[in-house]
Amino acid sequence: MTLKSLTRAWEPMSYGFLDGSAKREIRRKMLKAIAVPGCQIPYASREVPMARGWGTGGLQISCTLIHPAMRIKVIDQGADDSVNAASIRNFLARVSGAPVTMDTLQADLIQSRHRIPEERLRADQILVLQVPNPEPLRSVQPNMSIARQMHADADYGRMWLQLYEQIVRSGRVMQGASYPSLVNGRFVMTPSPIPRWDVPKLNMAQHLTILSAGREKRLYAVPPFTRVAPLVFDDVPYRVEDHGHLTCQRSGAAGYFMNEIPQADGTSTFEVSDSELGVKTIRKAEGAPAHIGRTWYENGRLVQ
Amino acid sequence: MTLTLDTPQLVKTQPLLVARNVSKSYGAVHALRDVSAVVYPGEVLGIVGESGSGKSTFLRCLNLEETPDSGSYTLDLPDVQGNLFDLDRYARRMLCATRIGIVYQNPHLGLLMHHSSSGNVAERLLVAGERRFAVLRDKASAALDASEFPLDRMDAPPVELSGGMQQRVQLAKAIALEPALLLLDEPTTGLDVSVQALVLDTLKRLQQDRRITMVIVSHDLGVIRTLSDRVMVMRRGQVVETGLADQVFQDPQHAYTQQLVHAKL
Ligand SMILES: Nc1ncnc2c1ncn2[C@@H]1O[C@H](COP(=O)(O)OP(=O)(O)OP(=O)(O)O)[C@@H](O)[C@H]1O
Ligand SMILES: [Mg+2]
Numbered sequence: 344m345t346l347k348s349l350t351r352a353w354e355p356m357s358y359g360f361l362d363g364s365a366k367r368e369i370r371r372k373m374l375k376a377i378a379v380p381g382c383q384i385p386y387a388s389r390e391v392p393m394a395r396g397w398g399t400g401g402l403q404i405s406c407t408l409i410h411p412a413m414r415i416k417v418i419d420q421g422a423d424d425s426v427n428a429a430s431i432r433n434f435l436a437r438v439s440g441a442p443v444t445m446d447t448l449q450a451d452l453i454q455s456r457h458r459i460p461e462e463r464l465r466a467d468q469i470l471v472l473q474v475p476n477p478e479p480l481r482s483v484q485p486n487m488s489i490a491r492q493m494h495a496d497a498d499y500g501r502m503w504l505q506l507y508e509q510i511v512r513s514g515r516v517m518q519g520a521s522y523p524s525l526v527n528g529r530f531v532m533t534p535s536p537i538p539r540w541d542v543p544k545l546n547m548a549q550h551l552t553i554l555s556a557g558r559e560k561r562l563y564a565v566p567p568f569t570r571v572a573p574l575v576f577d578d579v580p581y582r583v584e585d586h587g588h589l590t591c592q593r594s595g596a597a598g599y600f601m602n603e604i605p606q607a608d609g610t611s612t613f614e615v616s617d618s619e620l621g622v623k624t625i626r627k628a629e630g631a632p633a634h635i636g637r638t639w640y641e642n643g644r645l646v647q
Numbered sequence: 648m649t650l651t652l653d654t655p656q657l658v659k660t661q662p663l664l665v666a667r668n669v670s671k672s673y674g675a676v677h678a679l680r681d682v683s684a685v686v687y688p689g690e691v692l693g694i695v696g697e698s699g700s701g702k703s704t705f706l707r708c709l710n711l712e713e714t715p716d717s718g719s720y721t722l723d724l725p726d727v728q729g730n731l732f733d734l735d736r737y738a739r740r741m742l743c744a745t746r747i748g749i750v751y752q753n754p755h756l757g758l759l760m761h762h763s764s765s766g767n768v769a770e771r772l773l774v775a776g777e778r779r780f781a782v783l784r785d786k787a788s789a790a791l792d793a794s795e796f797p798l799d800r801m802d803a804p805p806v807e808l809s810g811g812m813q814q815r816v817q818l819a820k821a822i823a824l825e826p827a828l829l830l831l832d833e834p835t836t837g838l839d840v841s842v843q844a845l846v847l848d849t850l851k852r853l854q855q856d857r858r859i860t861m862v863i864v865s866h867d868l869g870v871i872r873t874l875s876d877r878v879m880v881m882r883r884g885q886v887v888e889t890g891l892a893d894q895v896f897q898d899p900q901h902a903y904t905q906q907l908v909h910a911k912l
Contacts, residue, residue, distance in 0.1 A: 500774035576780040
C-alpha cells in the first residue's frame with residue numbers, strides 16, 4: 344500500500360462544492376433527521392461562499408443532495424427571479440452541472456426561503472427550506488440546553504401557554520409566519536418563516552422536506568406522509584391568511600397566497616406570491632403552452 | 648429516631664405520604680438529618696422551626712425539586728409506586744405537574760410574573776393535556792375563585808398585583824388540578840398582618856371544603872396552630888418533636904419546643 348493509492352488526484356474543487364467528508368456528515372445527519380421527524384439534529388455547518396443568514400443551511404443540503412441529472416429550482420419568498428434566488432441557483436448549477444428550472448412540476452430539488460410552491464409536490468421531489476431560527480422554544484426558553492431537555496420530555500406547556508396568552512391579550516393567535524407545529528405527534532418544530540397558508544401543505548405530504556439552519560447549525564426533516572399539526576386549541580380553529588378571495592392584478596390567478604403592494608392612494612393591489620404560477624397563468628391566458636399542476640388550494644380553499 | 652404515629656380520628660389508616668430518614672447536606676451544612684414524616688389523607692401537617700432548620704429543604708424534597716443524599720419517600724396514589732426519590736426527571740415532572748401543588752414564600756419562584764394570572768393557572772392544565780380554550784378559562788377562573796381572587800383581575804399579570812393577590816394566584820395554580828398533596832412554604836410570610844389573616848382564612852376554607860392533604864411550613868406558630876392537625880418541630884435539620892397540634896402547643900415535651908411555645912405566648 345502506498346500513500347499515493349490512498350489519496351485521490353488533486354481536483355480544483357469538489358463536486359457540489361462541499362468536500363466528501365462534509366457531505367457524508369450532512370447525509371448522515373439528514374438520515375437521522377428523517378428517522379426522528381421534527382427533531383433538530385446538530386451538524387457541523389461548513390463555510391460556503393455566502394454570508395450566514397442568507398440561506399447557507401439550505402445551500403449545504405442542496406450541495407449534498409445534488410447530482411448532474413437533478414433539476415433544481417430556487418425560490419425566495421415565492422419568486423424565482425429575486426437576486427438571492429438567482430445567485431443561489433447560479434451557484435448550484437455551476438458547482439454541479441445540474442440543469443435549472445423554474446417550473447415546480449419539473450424540479451427534482453427545490454430550495455426555498457419563506458414559501459412552499461402552490462403546486463403540489465410529489466414523492467419524487469425534495470423541498471429544502473432555509474431556516475433562520477430552528478428553535479420553536481426560543482421565545483419561551485432562551486437557554487438552549489434547557490430547551491433541548493424540554494424537547495426530550497415533550498414539555499410543551501409553555502408553548503401552549505404562549506398561545507393562551509395571545510388569545511387572552513389580543514382575542515386571537517397572533518403568530519403569523521413560523522407557526523409552531525407538532526410533527527408526528529412528538530416534536531414541536533418551527534416550519535421556517537413560511538406563512539400560515541403553507542403549513543397545512545406539510546401535513547401528510549408526499550414529498551420529503553428538509554429544513555436547515557446554517558448559522559444555528561441544525562437540521563430537521565418532515566418525511567413523506569408525516570403528520571404536521573399546527574398547535575391550536577380544540578375550540579379555536581387554525582386560520583390561514585385571508586387571501587382565498589384575492590386576485591393577482593398581473594396574472595389574474597386567484598385563490599392563492601398573495602403579496603400585498605401598497606398604492607399611493609392608500610389602497611393595495613395584490614400579486615400572486617408564487618411567481619412561476621403567475622407566469623404560467625399568463626402564458627395559459629395567452630394561449631401559450633403551460634401546464635399548471637394540481638394545487639394544494641383550489642378556489643382559495645385547502646384540498647386535503 | 649423512632650417515629651410516633653399519632654393518628655387523628657376521622658382519617659383512613661393508610662397514610663398518603665411517608666418520608667423516612669431523609670438526609671441532605673450542602674457541603675458541611677447538614678440541612679436535613681434523618682427526617683421522617685407521615686401524613687394521612689385529608690390531614691394538615693404543620694412544620695415549625697427556626698430559620699435555617701431545614702423546613703424549606705424538606706418541602707423541596709417532597710416536591711421532588713431536590714434529591715436528598717439518602718432516605719425514601721412514597722405517596723399512596725394510584726399508579727405511583729416505589730421510592731419517589733428514585734424517579735427520573737421526566738417521571739418527577741409529570742408527578743409534580745399533576746398530583747402535587749406548591750405555594751412558595753416568594754411568588755417569583757412559583758409564578759411567571761409577566762404572564763396573565765389566569766395563564767399562570769392555565770399552564771398547569773395545559774401541562775396535564777387540556778387543549779380546549781374555553782375549558783382552560785373556566786377551570787382557571789374556578790380555581791382563582793376558590794382562592795378568593797377577584798375575577799375581574801384574572802388576566803392581570805402578577806407583577807401588577809399585591810403580595811396577597813400573588814399568593815392567591817399561586818394557590819389557585821396549586822389547586823387547579825385538585826392535587827393529592829398541597830405543599831405550602833411560608834405562604835403568608837411577608838404579607839401584612841391583616842392580609843395574612845385573609846389568606847389564612849382562604850386556606851382554612853379550602854381545607855374544610857375540599858379536605859386537601861397539606862404540608863405547611865412556617866416559623867409563625869400562630870399560622871401553624873390555625874391550620875394544622877399535627878405538628879412537627881424541626882431544629883438544625885432534625886425533628887425534635889411531633890404530635891397533635893393541641894398537644895404540642897399545650898404540653899410541649901422537648902425543651903426547644905417549650906421555649907418556642909412560651910416565647911410565643
Ligand atoms: N441550595 C442550597 N445550597 C447550600 N445550602 C443550602 C441550600 N439550601 C439550603 N441550604 C442550607 O440548608 C440549611 C436549611 O435551609 P432551609 O432553607 O431549609 O431552612 P428553613 O428552615 O426553610 O429556613 P427559613 O425559615 O429561613 O426559610 C440552611 O443552613 C441553608 O443555608
Ligand atoms: Mg424556608
